[in-house]
Amino acid sequence: MKIPRRRFLQIAGAAAALSRAPPALALDYPTRPVRFLVGFPAGGQQDIMARLIGQWLSERMGQQFLIENRSGAGGNIAAEAVINSPPDGYTMLLVGSPNAINATLYEKLNFVFLRDIAPVASFARTPLVMEVHPSVPVKTVPEFIAYAKANPGKVNYASAGNGTPQHVSGELFKMMTGVNMVHVPYRGSAPALIDMLAGQVQVMIDPLPASIEHVRSGSLRALAVTTTERFPALPNLPTVTEFVPGYVADSWYGAGLPLNTPTEIVDKLNREINAGLADPKMKARIADLGATVLAGSPADFRKMIEVETEKWGKVVKASGARSE
Numbered sequence: 001m002k003i004p005r006r007r008f009l010q011i012a013g014a015a016a017a018l019s020r021a022p023p024a025l026a027l028d029y030p031t032r033p034v035r036f037l038v039g040f041p042a043g044g045q046q047d048i049m050a051r052l053i054g055q056w057l058s059e060r061m062g063q064q065f066l067i068e069n070r071s072g073a074g075g076n077i078a079a080e081a082v083i084n085s086p087p088d089g090y091t092m093l094l095v096g097s098p099n100a101i102n103a104t105l106y107e108k109l110n111f112v113f114l115r116d117i118a119p120v121a122s123f124a125r126t127p128l129v130m131e132v133h134p135s136v137p138v139k140t141v142p143e144f145i146a147y148a149k150a151n152p153g154k155v156n157y158a159s160a161g162n163g164t165p166q167h168v169s170g171e172l173f174k175m176m177t178g179v180n181m182v183h184v185p186y187r188g189s190a191p192a193l194i195d196m197l198a199g200q201v202q203v204m205i206d207p208l209p210a211s212i213e214h215v216r217s218g219s220l221r222a223l224a225v226t227t228t229e230r231f232p233a234l235p236n237l238p239t240v241t242e243f244v245p246g247y248v249a250d251s252w253y254g255a256g257l258p259l260n261t262p263t264e265i266v267d268k269l270n271r272e273i274n275a276g277l278a279d280p281k282m283k284a285r286i287a288d289l290g291a292t293v294l295a296g297s298p299a300d301f302r303k304m305i306e307v308e309t310e311k312w313g314k315v316v317k318a319s320g321a322r323s324e
Helices: 005-020 024-028 045-061 073-083 097-105 141-150 165-177 189-198 208-217 263-278 280-288 298-319
Strands: 034-038 065-069 091-096 117-132 155-159 181-185 203-207 221-225 250-258
Touching: 034 045, 034 073, 045 065, 045 091, 045 117, 045 250, 045 263, 045 280, 073 091, 073 097, 073 117, 073 250, 091 097, 091 117, 097 165, 097 250, 097 298, 117 141, 117 165, 117 208, 117 263, 117 298, 141 221, 155 165, 155 189, 165 181, 165 203, 165 298, 189 203, 189 208, 203 208, 208 221, 250 263, 250 298, 263 280, 263 298
Parallel strands: 034 065, 034 091, 155 181, 155 203
Antiparallel strands: 091 250, 117 203, 117 221, 117 250
16 A cells, blocks of 8 residues: 555654654663673672672662673673673673773773773772781781891782782782782682681782681781771771872772663663662671772763773783783
């Protein structure tokens, strides 16, 4: 059947108007479950943080935020999977400090993280703790620096692997103090801590939640935390920057979506996440994990990722660190 010209033009005009309208998914989002990818195994702090936020979003938004652990390549496998997903808000990434470090650590990536991700919101920041085995005859950061300088190349520091926060934090400490320590990489934080407890390695700069019970029991001796301010759970423990001005190193967590995800979706998720971070129960749970709340806008989170990428890029280049 032939459509009259006037009727055809009316239909074409209506179709064009619909194509210019905001996507319905941006207005009604979410209408189905959301995949929340974590680039590390289940049970770690990244996974725990994602499940905490995912549960909050599921309850607030009426759809399940399903955690999917896609570990490997320091978190790059999960990052690439999200970046290559449709920009519709239904595939989200747990973003963290490894993403900032990996930008320089890996010579060949199929993406540029800052270019290809849409930051949504930061969640929390976790201090690292500089700790030694009790056999090391030091109790303060200045004493450790003096000891390491008196024993060049004889002090071993453990990390969870090349390019991990523990590794680059140790390299930053070396750069800023001039000490000569030997890096001993492990395949994860747990085996590194096992050898720390056994005295096979002398020092480690580790995320506080993984080590806090060992510190409290006296199995490891904490020298300082790596944040700008003292940590409330260990108020008598100084910061490294009190002795090494400007030294700051921590782990942080947030969420990102594929580039070109509608702004309405990004903003809606940001509002809901920030509402969770303001909730007293959520704050208490995050504190129990050894972290502090880190709320802000998508622009705030992007700026933080930019600053962290530049900072750790300099450390990676200066240390000669490479991916395993």
